[in-house]
Amino acid sequence: MKIIGIVDTTFARFDMGSAAVDEIKQYVSARIIRITVPGIKDLPVASKKLIEEQGCEIVMALGMPGAAEKDKMCAHEASTGIIQAQLMTNTHIIEVFVHEDEGKDEKELAFLMENRAREHARNVVDLLFKPEKLVKQAGTGQRQGFEDVGSLRG
Amino acid sequence: MKIIGIVDTTFARFDMGSAAVDEIKQYVSARIIRITVPGIKDLPVASKKLIEEQGCEIVMALGMPGAAEKDKMCAHEASTGIIQAQLMTNTHIIEVFVHEDEGKDEKELAFLMENRAREHARNVVDLLFKPEKLVKQAGTGQRQGFEDVGSLRG
Amino acid sequence: MKIIGIVDTTFARFDMGSAAVDEIKQYVSARIIRITVPGIKDLPVASKKLIEEQGCEIVMALGMPGAAEKDKMCAHEASTGIIQAQLMTNTHIIEVFVHEDEGKDEKELAFLMENRAREHARNVVDLLFKPEKLVKQAGTGQRQGFEDVGSLRG
Amino acid sequence: MKIIGIVDTTFARFDMGSAAVDEIKQYVSARIIRITVPGIKDLPVASKKLIEEQGCEIVMALGMPGAAEKDKMCAHEASTGIIQAQLMTNTHIIEVFVHEDEGKDEKELAFLMENRAREHARNVVDLLFKPEKLVKQAGTGQRQGFEDVGSLRG
């Protein structure tokens, strides 16, 4: 049975990890290992440990960067580390970040955090079980959390 | 037979991968392996896996970063990862990014995405089969997608 | 007995390392190794040496970036290095930075530096001894130094 | 005989590689291997391959970043990769970049590109053959392409 890792944070204001776990379970049978770390800068090493110490074949790293300038920099550092962790392990880590200022109020923000987690969970399932499905969607303007924008009208 | 990897995204709004595959086939006989990932931040590890797990001798990584400030940062992170993946494998990964705000409308953007993919496909062919052709073009102001600007009139 | 590393700086204006050591001792029995370096850019290698040469299973890296633009860049470089050190060792290094401009006066800044050091010390204890406690707090808007903001009211 | 690598780009608008080769030949006997890549982001891996696959003991990486904001970011990514390539090989790669907006017109830009390439070629010769010459110039305000500014009048 394939093993999927899920790591999220105590800093975020919505339980994205549970949404991701729930979504994956609706599509496939897989062993899911879930952990939580304090903040997004702890996600890179946590993801790498899930891969190398727990045998995960793919990982979702979920977080909610704050709205301040300093938080944008944290998100950049976390993203850079997540990419580096992937290169060191030859394993996909799907980053699911929702910036705190992406929603116009708490309700929309919660909606966005849940939906983006769920839509990326489906990407994770496709990458692991049906990668050819993604090739069929190449260049079609897929978005996670918001509505898809579609292909260009050339 | 040489193996060329092509990886693009479902986020992009034009099927750059197919344009690249089509162009390469007009010039050389090579085995082409094509995959698609959700977004540009997934390109570095996907490219590295094409090289290390599928034997690709060169890879094209195609994507369309969005127009928002946050998207510029994603493009920077993806580019940094693509360079790192090349250094870890001693293999060229030709990055083909068209920023969503480079075209004045959808039609021009689609034109640019197709043309840049095709022109870089020819660079990939040259790098792999005729690297000496590039030396002859050193310092001649080549551009991909837009018209070449040429050498300086000193 | 588990070994925890603590590294702070002579540049900071509050002895964050001692606060962290004191807090950890209130919760668990662990061997603590403490060192101090000149500035935050010296934290990444110091942390890595604590892990690889002293056997630390987790490290706290504490510092106070200055308020100038140049100092923000130093903090970014230090953070990037701390993430990289974690990836090279598969070991958590909890970064505890308080920016000099986060407090409205010296008193508030000292308060913040002590509290953030202590609250992150508890995160370190949880990560090392009771990681399942953090999963229960996933998405609950925990903050260190300031009051928690809580979950979104969706 | 020592081997020196030269890599430049088809994007640049002046043939910096030829200027560098010509300058080196006026000073020393060395085997020179020259290649050309499409753009500056291709320089890091090209330099590393010259070192590891062709035996180069030092490399010059020459390029002309464009004037747009996006081009500045490309230059940053390329420079970061060039430093990384050096660290992975314990070999100097002398970066010679002239930004397209450094010259007030095409003539001055061409002048600057040629001169900076030539002056850095002499640095390459010194680093490889007479490193003690550089120690004598420590802190003397050397510039490449523009006039030297000299030591501070303390």
Added chain:
Amino acid sequence: MKIIGIVDTTFARFDMGSAAVDEIKQYVSARIIRITVPGIKDLPVASKKLIEEQGCEIVMALGMPGAAEKDKMCAHEASTGIIQAQLMTNTHIIEVFVHEDEGKDEKELAFLMENRAREHARNVVDLLFKPEKLVKQAGTGQRQGFEDVGSLRG
């Protein structure tokens, strides 16, 4: 006998390397290896070679980034590389940068460059010979080149 590496640049406008060497000799007996490179971006690999090829147990990397925006970016790239070099070698490299715009005139800039080099030379001596001295200074607001700011008055 312990070996200390010193690397500075021909770009700087004050001979920081000599000041550092002179200061170290007043405090300890150590073998000092000194080299000079063209600019600050050459410092990371030069430092790493001093460690891995010359056996240095600690290195000082001294430089003077210019005042332009482009120079700030160079300093950032150099600093990132210096941190990376430390992580690859588990060895401290003490970065001593004085930005050209830190002094109000040439005299003050020269004063600052000499003093920061000397004060950091004493940090190098402490790190190598008496690391416990630094722990006693934790959180005391030490500065190099300028006057110390001291601990916060909480």
